[in-house]
Amino acid sequence: MLKIENLSVELSKNEIISGLNLEVLKNEVVGVIAPNGTGKTTLFRSIATLINHSRGSITINNFKVTKERVNYLKQFFYFESAESLYQNLTVNEHLFYVKEVWKSDISVETIIDKLKMREYAKKRIKNLSLGMKQHLIIAMYLVSDCPVLIFDEPLNGLDPSSVSIMIKVMKEIQTEGKIILISSHDLYNIEQICSRVVFMNEKKIVYDTENLGNLNLLYKQIFEKGGLL
Numbered sequence: 001m002l003k004i005e006n007l008s009v010e011l012s013k014n015e016i017i018s019g020l021n022l023e024v025l026k027n028e029v030v031g032v033i034a035p036n037g038t039g040k041t042t043l044f045r046s047i048a049t050l051i052n053h054s055r056g057s058i059t060i061n062n063f064k065v066t067k068e069r070v071n072y073l074k075q076f077f078y079f080e081s082a083e084s085l086y087q088n089l090t091v092n093e094h095l096f097y098v099k100e101v102w103k104s105d106i107s108v109e110t111i112i113d114k115l116k117m118r119e120y121a122k123k124r125i126k127n128l129s130l131g132m133k134q135h136l137i138i139a140m141y142l143v144s145d146c147p148v149l150i151f152d153e154p155l156n157g158l159d160p161s162s163v164s165i166m167i168k169v170m171k172e173i174q175t176e177g178k179i180i181l182i183s184s185h186d187l188y189n190i191e192q193i194c195s196r197v198v199f200m201n202e203k204k205i206v207y208d209t210e211n212l213g214n215l216n217l218l219y220k221q222i223f224e225k226g227g228l229l
């Protein structure tokens with residue numbers, strides 16, 4: 001379980017997150033929805049320990065970052081953006097690197113086929129499109145076989161066929177008892193991918209639902225009409 005309690009985060013002395021609570025269970029794919037600049041990336045970076053929090057606690061599978069940092073770091077896979085991939089390494093090289101670092105038994109070849117990456121597996125990152133790089137990040141997570149995937153905007157740059165592959169892969173990951181936390185502005189596809197969504201507003205989670213029937217309407221009610229609650 002990923003458990004965030006009373007989290008507050010400051011950046012340059014501005015409180016970006018304040019008293020945020022969120023629990024995500026195994027087998028859940030949770031989408032974080034909010035307008036630009038609300039703090040989704042800040043939340044993800046805090047979970048990933050790239051930013052310190054000023055108050056509250058984050059626990060993954062009972063490991064607290066403040067107490068058992070090494071075990072905590074083994075619980076999640078977070079790749080900040082496609083820009084952080086190594087430009088001169090190939091797709092294959094990235095995947096074998098992850099396999100080595102995570103000491104994983106997952107077959108790189110199987111993952112390449114699953115994500116239909118065979119055609120560009122030997123290409124260097126600098127020669128890939130954004131969509132191909134997004135596939136690679138998911139493939140790296142699958143090879144790592146770690147319990148939690150945190151992915152900011154996984155649908156960026158994906159064409160409709162790639163989105164379908166992504167939806168299928170996310171559903172498979174979900175049935176394997178993992179946790180996925182993603183953000184996206186693509187409400188239609190969030191509905192297809194997620195089992196639950198949470199809306200962020202005014203520095204915390206303000207709405208949490210498994211009823212994904214009409215996210216567009218909910219979005220308008222929360223952000224355009226002065227709030228639901």
Ligand SMILES: Nc1ncnc2c1ncn2[C@@H]1O[C@H](COP(=O)(O)OP(=O)(O)OP(=O)(O)O)[C@@H](O)[C@H]1O
Pocket residue numbers: 011012014016034035036037038039040041042043
């Ligand atoms: N290094 C920083 N120093 C100060 N403020 C920052 C820093 N990084 C981000 N912010 C501010 O924190 C707030 C939240 O930014 P964040 O990137 O987390 O939002 P977001 O919800 O992920 O936005 P988007 O949907 O545009 O990706 C914004 O007001 C932003 O200006």
